[in-house]
Amino acid sequence: MSKYVGILTAGGDSPGLNAAIRAVGRACQERYGMQVIGFRDGFRGLVQDRTMQLDGSSLSGILTLGGTLLGTSRDKPTNMIIGGQEMDMTAAIVDTYERHHLDVLVCLGGGGTQKSAYHLAKQGLNVITLPKTIDNDIAKTDVSFGFDTALGIATEAVDRLHSTAH
Template sequence: MKTKPPRKIGILTSGGDSPGINAAIRGIGKAVAGHFNLQLIGFHDGFSGMAHNLVMPLEGEALSGILTTGGTILGTNRDKPYSAEEEGQTVDYTERILQVYRQHNLDGLICLGGGNTQESAYYLLQKGLNVITLPVTIDNDIPQTDMTVGFNTAMEIAAEAIDRLHSTAFSHHRIIIVEVMGRETGWLTLGAGIAGGADVILIPEIPYDIHKVAEAILERSRRGKRFSLVAVAEGAIAKETLQFFEHARQANRRLRSGNEAEAVEAGLQEIEKRSAGDTLHLANRLQEFTRLQTRVTILGYLQRGGAPSAFDRVLATQLGTACAHLVSQGHYGVMVGIQGGSVKPIPLAQVAGKVKRVPLDHSWVQGARLVGTCLGD
């Protein structure tokens, strides 16, 4: 009697790298091989790598020693199935991805990544592929899950950076601004700012008044505090900037209609995004208003690098093994999230194209206010 060959599952990582990706790959790989008689193959470099059939076997030694390593052994990029860069041109990889899926006789495809990855996976689901995802991003901005893989590590790194800058700020009697990643959401900045004891925390969800920020810093000086630490998300934006663009939109609506108005609106949105997160401009204005020396530290990719925290290793393993179990049951079309400590399969339709922003009444926001942190409003 012939043994039935194992079903075959593909896996890829897409978007920005994040601590804990390899732990998730390991959790999935060990579970499918050891308990569910599934064969796992990886695709290098995200959706474009799958389109080019860049395959990596994920067996035995490939999964050894990766629990504690940062980055992703599969490689990644930000290409989407329907919008990718190839030799300077925008191309649609959809048909090529479908062809590779069929060529390898895949029963399913696991996609690890952030918001764009969830959206891309949902797109492929609608094209007929069996797709399942894990929420992996340092931004913690994926809805329907309490925590994303990588967020805890990045928050610890950013908090430690703020800790270390205290001594320099104190020694030189300066304002030191720490720019933390987060273009659309402030989870990382808010968490790191609270943990690091930042005096001012500025996040995209709460447009700031530069005068109120300056006054909060001057009030500290009057109380004998000769330094201040400001944690700012890269997407934080000033109220006056928002007001400027709102006036521009109103003028656009008065002067134009139809496609012309839509085109101008799209241009305004792009310029507004670029106007947000101008940390150097913020520093110059604070120095002007307070007459205190102001310096900027931009953490950048430092937050995404290095070994994942113990929390992220556990979370990645928990989600990865649960993903393997769902795949073994043929349960697709979902993101494997965590809610109240329990793993939940969330329909991708409830996740794709959505962003989890910091609620203004969130306990972290309330806690920051109660300990005297200025949030810019």
């Protein structure tokens, strides 16, 4: 019987998201034989059940693309705007998780995403978080991949300017 993993990106955009999506997706498929489902636009995609299958063809060629293949949003499960009203959509997220028979949900995001993932874990969902922020402001992490990637890009740009100046 197959195992299923869901992946979403939430919060602000940052460099390295596609690389992380690809790494998680390929590892789950190639090492563990898992089926990988991407949820579009963060937690809102879980509520609205907007998915895409993440397989070899959809993960191929995304390393050089900016942004995130899945899209992102700053919506939080406990206070999402639906039809002009702020609503707690936790039950809808749990329903989508169960309907897709997910064994785990991987959430890529910053501090707000970490808190939302913790909230879902308290509801009984298996959740893994990958800290992502260009601000490098997530407690108990030395470096997050958004920060490291942004720092590398900025350093490379300064190096190019320096060599151009000479």
